[in-house]
Amino acid sequence: MNMKWIATFIGTLIYFYGFGQKLIVSDEIPLRSEVKYDILGEIKGNALMMSTIGLKYEISGFDEQMRNSWTKELNFEKKQIGIMGYNVRESDFTLIYQVRQQGDTYLRAHRYDASANLKDSVTLINMGFVVFFPEYEMVISEDRNKVLFYAIDKGNELHAFVLDNETMDLLWEKRIVIDSYSNFDNPMSVTIDNEGNMYSFIQESIYKQRREEGHFRLIIYGKGQFGPKISTIHLGEKVVYDARFIFDNLNKKLIASGFYYNRNPEKAEGYFLVNLSPEGNLEKAKLQAFNDRFVSDLEGKDSRNNRGIMNINISDLILRRDGGLLIVGEESQDMERRINNMNRMMYDNFSRSIIDYYYNDIFIIAINPDGEFHWQSVLYKKQYSQDDMGAFSSFFIFRTPEKLHLLFNDEIKYENTVSEYLLRGDGKSERKSILSTENQKIRLRFKDALQVNAQRIIIPSERRGRLRLARLEF
Template sequence: SWTSEVELDSRRSRIVNIVSQRDRFHVIYSDEWRDTMIFKVREYDPKVHLTHTDTLVMIKKGLIRPKFRFVKSEDRNVFLMTEIDNERIVSAFAYNLKERKLLWESDFDFANVNFREDYRKTMITNEGTMYLVFERNNYRYKKEDHTMDIFRYDALTKKFVQTSIPLPGFLTYDAYFKYDNLNERITIIGLHSDRNAGDTDGIYHVSLNADNLTDYQVATVNYDEELVADFHGKYNPKKESLYNLDVQDVVLRQDGGVLLLAEENKEYERLAYGGRRDYYGSSRFSVDYYYEDLVMIAIHPDGTSHWQKLLPKRQYSNDDEAAYSSYFLFKNPSFLRVLYNDEIRNENTVSEYILNGAGDITRRSLMSTDNQKLKLQIKNAVQTDANELIIPSVRGKRLRLVKLTY
């Protein structure tokens, strides 16, 4: 084992992000000198030997320190930083870590865009193209004017190409935005509601040609009867909606289709038993976390349903911020594996669902933590290879890392 201590340029240096690759990692950081903010990057090898350093941009700052958002591409080679002023994006730059060069830098003027209410997502492609997503009129009384607006920044002309996609007749309940670098398409997928914003009546799927934003398709998919019956325990024609769902993962298929994974979760706050009021008259509350069934829906490239499945799961915890609940999605070209704790307690069994592209599912017990002094935070696992992942275990004040190889 070894340790290494690295110092940045000055006491004003602040780390923006750390991007890791298989054979190196990069530290992106900022520094300040008088009225100037400087962004830099350092490249290190696995033994923390400095192999490259570069100054990215220099920005004049006023009395208030500028705020920035950081986004990286799917292949982790390109990153984007957008400057935020009064909740608006006013400038941005993109940098290629692999080629060690600044791709573009530009100032923006979004005079007629309501960032506070309409902004949804910023994406950067593996080639360095920036996309912004806005959603307008996502209200019951305005749903006939409901739209999703896409902006693509052209670095050559330094102008935006824009399209507006009508989504009349329904409200979006949850959304997930992703750029498909293989098929060069923008995917927007999520849950929609026709009436009650707390319930979801199905999913919606928007697919755009990245080179021609006017070439898009919009589709909605209702939940099938078997999925609804599994969710509620039995089929009831009066119950066609699902509730307490959040989109957690989206997997892009090579054929242009999409797999959506949503999780049922609930959070309840209650007055703790025997709780006393403090000096200020406040009471101590306890929070219960319920992370339950998983809903998986596969969509064909044309937006129609391929298959719909419910994966039963029951997890309950109290006052732990749900650190040990939920799941981890392990991906390889042949299978998807959904790993989760059967119960949230010290002595526990870890189980997994194994899925193939046709929707065939196998459940099995993976490992037991009995007498091992482990308490796994599975949702914080990191996949390091096609057959390997590392799971953190936090029990008491002790942190351990568990390596799992298939």
């Protein structure tokens, strides 16, 4: 059945109605090379966007009809600052930034209300004289009240600190020297619980009798600890292919999950699940090879000689209330090719590179609380583009208590149909078309979308040098 939709124009605002969803699109905003845009979220019905224009920072508010109702410039003690991250909560948002004054570098936080009025300002850390400022990563707790920043400094020193966004206090700060650490050879992932405790996973492997064996080094630190707690989690003869880490605040456990390989590092051969207590004690470890049907469904052919799957990655880990887990993944690949051009004048010959981006099938593996396999599902799609960094490809997961909506562009082109898979808790799915962008001058970037509540997401649209914000309501 073809989707029926209605488009109504009020100024340059666009409304779409179809299959129970409503899409409201803002006015066009010119995209300039020197301007960076960030969708912060939504507070009290207003969608907030931050614009970075050289040394100037502005917050714009979009009302329920996605009209740009106000814009404010943020003021700081100096013009030259560096925004490290931000956290948006139900009634306020906080910017964390670094600034240099009289030779010292300070880490500070500003808290604003829904109208971008400054409500609180604190100095978190005086780092002293800093020659090279590390590149910090930010992790926000599930309840959005704790904000963790971490970076590798001086080669093998983990510097981390946590802001309590409720009280605007520095909860803790710590520098931890990691023995035998290489930022290139040992990928690090960090997560945080609602109490503000940090869990840092370092992927490592060693060779024993000419076989590679994988393990994680786990570093735990929180308020009141004298020093970090360090432990090792072994995977035996299996090595991590891709992994994610998450803390289950409801069931009070730390989860590491992902894919492993045995001999060929280019092919994932199965999944693993590791459950740990908040203290880092091992409670459950399960490794399970992919079954033949799963491999056949992804590869699109009969796989009687199951040797694993190439070009898959984890998109997300989704916790179940019963303590189980969904591993959500996607097939993706980018390929560079060189085109040679030569005309009759030999000195005019040149070559250029083209990068092809392929984002194909989505897959979900459901795991029971005891680590045993529950169900699996492969959701088919094919997306191809060139030289666009895959900006309009992939998908977005819109979460509701009853089901998951997996939203994506059917094809990567200007006139396109947007589709979704509705995935239920038993693994059954339904594919639906939800809107058409034909003649509507929008091109949605789902991988950069943001869910703001149980009914709404905000999606950036970028087309021919123009930005729009689209609010999709279910």
